[in-house]
Amino acid sequence: xxxxxxxxxxxxxxxxxxxxxxxxxxxxxxxxxxxxxxxxxxxxxxxxxxxxxxxxxxxxxxxxxxxxxxxxxxxxxxxxxxxxxxxxxxxxxxxxxx
Numbered sequence: 001x002x003x004x005x006x007x008x009x010x011x012x013x014x015x016x017x018x019x020x021x022x023x024x025x026x027x028x029x030x031x032x033x034x035x036x037x038x039x040x041x042x043x044x045x046x047x048x049x050x051x052x053x054x055x056x057x058x059x060x061x062x063x064x065x066x067x068x069x070x071x072x073x074x075x076x077x078x079x080x081x082x083x084x085x086x087x088x089x090x091x092x093x094x095x096x097x098x
Contacts, residue, residue, distance in 0.1 A: 016057045025050050 016022055029050040037044045077086070087097045 016053050019061075022054070022057050022061075026054055029054055 016025065029047070032043055032047045032050065035041070035043065037047050041047075077083075084097045085094070088094060091097050
């Protein structure tokens with residue numbers, strides 16, 4: 001009987017199993033990002049491995065639908081307390097804003 005071959009991506013993604021593990025590795029990754037590592041740095045391999053683990057976990061567990069551009073603008077306007085008239089300097093005229 002031949003062993004089941006697992007793709008590298010699925011082998012890696014199966015290593016990170018819980019949201020708690022994800023948060024711990026994300027915190028470590030964030031601290032490494034601030035170090036401005038180069039491939040010659042002693043922590044670079046760990047940094048690269050964490051990047052792959054985190055990316056695979058996020059791809060499996062955080063699926064987002066694409067956002068419509070107009071909805072994104074309206075959401076930002078709402079959060080910033082902007083009115084349609086506030087877009088006139090950017091879009092050119094009142095008719096273009098409406």
